[in-house]
Amino acid sequence: MARAGLTTKRLIQAGADLADESGFDQVTVSALARRFDVKVASLYSHLKSSQDLKTGIALLALEELADRGATALAGRAGKDALIALANVYRDYAGEHPGRYAAAQLKLTPEAAAASAGSRHSQMTRAILRGYDLTEPDQTHAVRLLGSVFHGYVSLELSGGFSHSAPDSQESWTSILDALDALLRNWPAQQ
């Protein structure tokens, strides 16, 4: 009988595609086995567990996002960079909702350390070089931007802004304008 050519990498890629097509909660070892037309148990030579698969998809998504971010930031600064990175998150979530959902998984400390998580905060910090913030405000601003990007995209994805005026795109643009203004005029310590 011919072999299917399974590898951990191919399984995680296919799992990510499955997540985008059917939702991250539909990602199961069984569904993946069906997709490769292979028996379920066969996947356990390549995956430690179902959790392992999900973590793999999360790490893949974080890498892809970081790669896109790095490309988007190249040659940009200030508001330009802010908008570019913000759109990376929003567009990625729109194109890959399952992968994006996976990226929200709570990782174990080890997995988190091995993830592209630090690249993400580095990128946000890079944007802030175009503004005049010093520590600890810079860290506060990194956390604010992370919160807005993640919060907005996740509310948009769960349908919070649909079917109500104004358009989500309009709010997004306006919010990025507002964040830029805020970063240029970060309030002094109270």
Next chain:
Amino acid sequence: MARAGLTTKRLIQAGADLADESGFDQVTVSALARRFDVKVASLYSHLKSSQDLKTGIALLALEELADRGATALAGRAGKDALIALANVYRDYAGEHPGRYAAAQLKLTPEAAAASAGSRHSQMTRAILRGYDLTEPDQTHAVRLLGSVFHGYVSLELSGGFSHSAPDSQESWTSILDALDALLRNWPAQQ
């Protein structure tokens, strides 16, 4: 044999407690049956499905959050109100992580319409009465605040800000200061 006295309401309450104790993904009809020392099938007289249970927990959490918000906003305006409502979300998520996770469930349009969701946007809008914003900026600001509250709390809950200086509380305070400043100086249309 004595009866256990199950009702839909009690089941959903217990499910919410279970979520807070063990995580929302550990909420199953089976686990709930064990908690009441009852056979699994018995719960299906009170719950349509496992999904129904989860939706019920989400709706409960949204109600509780809205109730806390209404209490916190009473008699407050401006920055005071902003801080009070923001802390409602953050504190609730800290005290009830499982319930908070449930509240992020993507609801069906019918469930969403029957939920306390609109109370939440009304509360945020109420805060903005203390600032000088007119439509459509007010809606943009509502969406920004929703994004920051949800985004920050969810990043904090998933461990994003732990084990790194400065303290999360410090960033939270600073971010709320910054949002207040931003709302007082919302940039004019570009």
Next chain:
DNA sequence: CCATTTGCCTAAACCCTTTAGGCAAATGCA
């Protein structure tokens, strides 16, 4: 070309979901 490694298989145990049908406790009405 044969030995070893590797990959996918069958089999089986365990848990969660959901429906169908039954018996006993609670309720309500005379």
Next chain:
DNA sequence: TGCATTTGCCTAAAGGGTTTAGGCAAATGG
């Protein structure tokens, strides 16, 4: 109080996901 009805929890069973153990055949390599 006594009986009929309703209601609540039960047993049974089917279906699907996870995971481990052990086996055979295909690929690999000396």
